[in-house]
Amino acid sequence: MTTTENSARSVPKPTFTDAEAGAKEFPDSGPSARRYNYYKPAKRKQTHYEDVTVEVQPDPRHYLTQGWIYGFADGSRGYPLDWTKLKAWGVDNPEPERGPGSGGKPVQDWPAHGWHEFRDPNEEWELTMFRYNANVERQIGQNVENARNAKAFDQWTQNWVRFVERHVGAWMHIEHIFGLYIFAACNRSGPTNMHNTAMAVNSEHKIRFAQDLALYNLTLTEEIEGFDGAAHLDAWNNDAEWQGVRKVAEALTAVDDDWGEMIFGTNIVFEPLLGELFRSNLVQQAAPGNGDYVTPTVMGAGEYDFAQRDLRWTQACMGLLTQDKEFADHNKQIMQGWLSHWVPQCLDAARQLQPLWSQPDAKPPRFEDSLDRAKNRFAGILSDLGLDAPKELSQ
Amino acid sequence: MSRQSLAKAHQKIQELSWEPQYHEPYMKYGTDYTFRKAAKKDPLKQVLRSYFPMQEEKDNRVYGASDGAIRGNMFRQVQERWLEWQKLFLSIIPLPEISAARSMPMLFQAVPNPELHNGQAIQMIDEVRHSTIQQNLKRLYMNNYIDPAGFNNTLRNFHSDYCGTIGRQFAEGFITGDAITAASIYLTIVAETAFTNTLFVAMPGEAAANGDYLLPTVFHSVQSDESRHISNGYATLLMALSDEDNRQLLERDLRYAWWNNHRVVDAAIGTFIEYGTKDRRKDRESYAEMWRRWIYDDYYRAYLLPLEKYGLVIPHDLIEESWNQIWNKGYVHEVAQFFATGWVANYWRIDSMTDEDFEWFEYKYPGWYDRYGKWWENYNRLSRPNGHHAIVAEDVDYVYPHRCWTCMVPCLVREDMVVDKVDGQWRTYCHEACRWTDAVAFRPTYEGRDTPNMGKLVGHREWETLYHGWNWADVIQDMGFVRDDGKTLTAQPHLDLDPKKMWTLDHMRRMPHVASPNVILNEMSDSEREAFVADYNAQGPAGRPAGSTS
Numbered sequence: 001m002t003t004t005e006n007s008a009r010s011v012p013k014p015t016f017t018d019a020e021a022g023a024k025e026f027p028d029s030g031p032s033a034r035r036y037n038y039y040k041p042a043k044r045k046q047t048h049y050e051d052v053t054v055e056v057q058p059d060p061r062h063y064l065t066q067g068w069i070y071g072f073a074d075g076s077r078g079y080p081l082d083w084t085k086l087k088a089w090g091v092d093n094p095e096p097e098r099g100p101g102s103g104g105k106p107v108q109d110w111p112a113h114g115w116h117e118f119r120d121p122n123e124e125w126e127l128t129m130f131r132y133n134a135n136v137e138r139q140i141g142q143n144v145e146n147a148r149n150a151k152a153f154d155q156w157t158q159n160w161v162r163f164v165e166r167h168v169g170a171w172m173h174i175e176h177i178f179g180l181y182i183f184a185a186c187n188r189s190g191p192t193n194m195h196n197t198a199m200a201v202n203s204e205h206k207i208r209f210a211q212d213l214a215l216y217n218l219t220l221t222e223e224i225e226g227f228d229g230a231a232h233l234d235a236w237n238n239d240a241e242w243q244g245v246r247k248v249a250e251a252l253t254a255v256d257d258d259w260g261e262m263i264f265g266t267n268i269v270f271e272p273l274l275g276e277l278f279r280s281n282l283v284q285q286a287a288p289g290n291g292d293y294v295t296p297t298v299m300g301a302g303e304y305d306f307a308q309r310d311l312r313w314t315q316a317c318m319g320l321l322t323q324d325k326e327f328a329d330h331n332k333q334i335m336q337g338w339l340s341h342w343v344p345q346c347l348d349a350a351r352q353l354q355p356l357w358s359q360p361d362a363k364p365p366r367f368e369d370s371l372d373r374a375k376n377r378f379a380g381i382l383s384d385l386g387l388d389a390p391k392e393l394s395q
Numbered sequence: 396m397s398r399q400s401l402a403k404a405h406q407k408i409q410e411l412s413w414e415p416q417y418h419e420p421y422m423k424y425g426t427d428y429t430f431r432k433a434a435k436k437d438p439l440k441q442v443l444r445s446y447f448p449m450q451e452e453k454d455n456r457v458y459g460a461s462d463g464a465i466r467g468n469m470f471r472q473v474q475e476r477w478l479e480w481q482k483l484f485l486s487i488i489p490l491p492e493i494s495a496a497r498s499m500p501m502l503f504q505a506v507p508n509p510e511l512h513n514g515q516a517i518q519m520i521d522e523v524r525h526s527t528i529q530q531n532l533k534r535l536y537m538n539n540y541i542d543p544a545g546f547n548n549t550l551r552n553f554h555s556d557y558c559g560t561i562g563r564q565f566a567e568g569f570i571t572g573d574a575i576t577a578a579s580i581y582l583t584i585v586a587e588t589a590f591t592n593t594l595f596v597a598m599p600g601e602a603a604a605n606g607d608y609l610l611p612t613v614f615h616s617v618q619s620d621e622s623r624h625i626s627n628g629y630a631t632l633l634m635a636l637s638d639e640d641n642r643q644l645l646e647r648d649l650r651y652a653w654w655n656n657h658r659v660v661d662a663a664i665g666t667f668i669e670y671g672t673k674d675r676r677k678d679r680e681s682y683a684e685m686w687r688r689w690i691y692d693d694y695y696r697a698y699l700l701p702l703e704k705y706g707l708v709i710p711h712d713l714i715e716e717s718w719n720q721i722w723n724k725g726y727v728h729e730v731a732q733f734f735a736t737g738w739v740a741n742y743w744r745i746d747s748m749t750d751e752d753f754e755w756f757e758y759k760y761p762g763w764y765d766r767y768g769k770w771w772e773n774y775n776r777l778s779r780p781n782g783h784h785a786i787v788a789e790d791v792d793y794v795y796p797h798r799c800w801t802c803m804v805p806c807l808v809r810e811d812m813v814v815d816k817v818d819g820q821w822r823t824y825c826h827e828a829c830r831w832t833d834a835v836a837f838r839p840t841y842e843g844r845d846t847p848n849m850g851k852l853v854g855h856r857e858w859e860t861l862y863h864g865w866n867w868a869d870v871i872q873d874m875g876f877v878r879d880d881g882k883t884l885t886a887q888p889h890l891d892l893d894p895k896k897m898w899t900l901d902h903m904r905r906m907p908h909v910a911s912p913n914v915i916l917n918e919m920s921d922s923e924r925e926a927f928v929a930d931y932n933a934q935g936p937a938g939r940p941a942g943s944t945s
Contacts (some may be wrong), residue, residue, distance in 0.1 A: 028542065028883075099865050134448040215407060253418065254418035
């Protein structure tokens with residue numbers, strides 16, 4: 001048998017061009033020319049994360065010589081630095097004035113201001129965020145599947161079933177609101193690409209966790225006879241215990257034009273005082289005693305997102321500002337004001353949650369002990385940031 | 396979690412939709428469009444449980460291919476002519492991508508339909524992917540391609556270069572001004588639905604033909620996300636159409652978005668595909684042929700036209716005019732010629748055209764040689780420093796063009812150039828449609844209607860203004876387009892890396908100073924300006940002086 005070739009076939013011909021690194025010597029051919037050279041790395045060596053994020057979002061104080069080319073109706077342009085009351089060193093220095101014959105006036109000493117010093121300590125970019133979240137999804141899926149096969153849900157008491165369907169279910173709404181209307185919403189507002197990318201990744205965690213809880217709820221509806229998959233909506237909309245938490249969560253989305261306050265209020269105040277209080281100090285503690293080893297694995301994934309990643313970038317972001325060489329006092333004063341505003345609301349909402357502690361048959365640690373633990377953790381976070389615990393915390 | 400069906404899982408996550416009970420979210424981004432709450436379904440139907448592993452798998456394929464390309468010595472087969480243009484393209488594109496991520500929350504606020512917000516959030520995540528994966532691709536080129544100059548200072552270059560500023564419309568336009576104009580009509584309805592076809596499908600095909608299979612690997616992976624975003628735009632558009640009051644704004648925004656995308660994307664991608672390739676097979680599609688297929692047939696005829704029955708006023712005239720510009724008025728060729736004229740102000744090397752290229756152009760665009768052939772022969776003749784200036788300062792029958800105030804591409808089809816005094820300044824526009832965009836559309840009132848949320852065109856939109864009266868050597872040094880010996884230019888008008896054949900700052904120092912056409916225009920008396928316009932409109936093609944017979 002012979003092979004016949006289609007003579008009409010037209011394909012590009014490979015050509016040997018020898019266009020690979022090192023093939024010739026000329027100005028800029030050396031190894032030192034093979035790195036992004038327009039920014040200063042945070043540490044001695046520039047990281048992969050920095051290479052794919054730093055300076056992608058331009059700044060007229062750096063190289064944006066023709067300036068922003070679109071403006072809002074009120075005249076603001078690009079990513080205004082006054083979209084938060086927080087300030088980083090150098091922001092009050094005037095932007096280079098450019099005009100006929102001025103030249104480009106590129107930055108001489110990078111960075112031009114302190115906002116550019118922020119790096120996400122989690123070093124998140126697309127490769128890391130998909131690997132991380134895909135791993136979480138796989139692990140949760142395997143945990144729940146294993147529990148389903150082992151008929152683990154049969155061990156749950158009726159009270160615990162009610163608790164999970166109403167209250168664990170209600171928590172999905174908090175995560176969803178934060179994911180979309182705090183973190184995704186703020187990813188248009190931050191002063192640098194590093195801030196906005198960290199917020200987008202934080203948003204992913206929240207939206208994913210909300211969906212994890214929703215789909216877990218769906219599984220339980222399928223697996224547990226009498227499990228009411230819509231009870232979480234009733235709890236969220238009507239239970240007195242949830243209305244305080246809901247009110248604060250909604251208030252955080254309504255912060256008046258300040259991405260810094262939204263992020264600070266959510267990750268520095270709400271999450272330790274209400275998020276961890278509910279997730280770690282109630283659900284995680286109560287579940288084992290009530291025969292449930294599955295819910296903590298779902299809840300724990302979300303808790304890890306916050307405790308190990310989302311809080312981490314937020315502390316790095318806010319910590320730079322409380323130690324800022326020019327505006328540390330200004331920033332601390334602003335943050336103390338935010339603490340005075342948000343801490344009482346969160347504590348009030350926490351106390352409204354208190355009846356939940358008595359609902360499971362096997363009781364978790366006392367509410368006051370749980371709240372003390374949350375407060376201590378919160379006070380530690382403030383101490384790390386160089387902030388004072390507000391007087392409201394001791395009330 | 397058990398493997399519920401996707402439909403069931405998607406149905407379940409709709410229970411997350413939030414109706415505020417105590418506080419409404421802060422509305423940061425305004426729109427003049429009005430939306431009634433409507434039960435529009437999330438068109439993406441993505442659940443993150445399956446989305447993240449799917450994206451991870453796509454990543455695995457992309458990064459696996461990247462490793463394979465390096466191990467397989469792909470760069471021994473890459474055409475330098477092609478990869479040089481990637482120094483421009485890949486300096487631009489990560490910002491539009493990340494800007495698309497930033498634009499999604501503008502839609503959360505403008506479109507009161509929580510179910511659509513899910514799809515928009517997924518798009519936000521996709522766009523973070525695209526921006527960083529493209530920065531990474533460029534890093535790989537920098538590390539492995541023979542000439543890293545231009546890649547290594549990529550974002551400084553992009554931010555300070557006039558080509559970068561033109562490209563920046565395709566980013567700032569997504570995130571500034573009226574939320575629906577920017578994030579929906581300009582971004583998803585026109586840029587993503589129409590023009591990503593040429594960006595992310597046609598261009599990678601050309602890359603592969605030039606020995607670069609990494610660009611297709613990355614950009615086809617990106618395009619597989621774009622197809623989802625098109626659904627987002629469509630859902631919002633249908634919601635907007637359901638309110639009669641929006642139709643006037645939709646008509647305005649489609650005209651602006653269409654024309655601006657045509658001016659910007661066709662200029663750049665058309666040049667890359669036609670002048671950045673070594674593949675001169677006669678049966679490979681030209682950019683014009685691709686445009687006719689991907690944009691005219693697939694977008695205009697198959698996507699836009701059916702929307703007419705829902706009341707959408709389609710800019711038929713501008714779509715036909717875009718084709719007229721590409722096919723009859725040589726828009727892409729004029730742009731490529733201008734890029735090459737101004738090679739000194741850029742950060743990549745531009746290859747000369749050869750007899751084989753000439754033959755291909757003449758075959759694909761009959762009459763090309765008469766218009767452009769002589770000029771490209773001059774470009775080749777003047778490509779190595781030999782006692783003469785760079786071509787921009789030599790007499791080659793080319794009149795340096797004025798810049799369009801709106802799209803910032805120069806006014807290259809000379810007969811179409813118009814001038815107008817807007818905001819107290821005389822401005823040149825490449826076409827009446829661009830004048831309309833600045834003078835009529837981007838204003839706080841439109842056809843008697845208040846449009847308080849409409850954005851503004853701002854900034855130093857003519858690059859030459861900044862360097863009016865400067866010596867070219869100082870301009871290039873100020874922009875940072877110099878190699879690590881401190882004198883050799885990053886840009887070159889040829890691909891020869893022999894240092895003796897490369898242009899340096901010393902060559903630039905001898906050239907005449909830079910002059911801003913707009914500064915000069917504003918110094919003219921009324922009669923001088925009228926004479927200037929008449930002369931300009933009589934110029935061309937190929938930038939020839941008025942009355943030139945050559």
